[in-house]
Amino acid sequence: MEGDAIDPMSNVPRPVLDEEAIWKHLKTALDRRTGLDIWTAVADLPLVLAEVERLRRLLAWTRIEHANLLAAARAALSAQADGEEDPLFYVRDEVAAQREAR
Structure with a gap:
């Protein structure tokens, strides 16, 4: 990009969890309904909740930047x-302030 132009897609948030594996665990638990499969799916919940929290914070930060x-x-x-x-x-x-914050 030329000069001081900002690439809006340069800081796209990347997922920090394996969504495909989580969906597979859930589908397997719903299909088979065995204790092990259900607990495997339940074990994914802390990861999913952590990702939701990370994305919530990222959204809040983005909204503040936009408002500023x-x-x-x-x-x-x-x-x-x-x-x-x-x-x-x-x-x-x-x-400039937003660039320094990154």
Whole structure:
């Protein structure tokens, strides 16, 4: 990418668990209904819950970043309307802050 452009797909969250194996364990437990198969599927629950929590935190962080960028854009528009010399300062500052946070 050119210059300071940000690739929006560069930080795509990767799953930290084997979804295919978890689905297989669940399907096997539902099909066979043996104690071992059921407990194998149940044993996946802490992993699934940890992944849900990780994704919840990632979503919250992403929403905060979005809100901060939106606030910076609105501040830039107001600054331009007020005739400030460098209205895009607010946007550049927020983008720089988000890059540092990563």
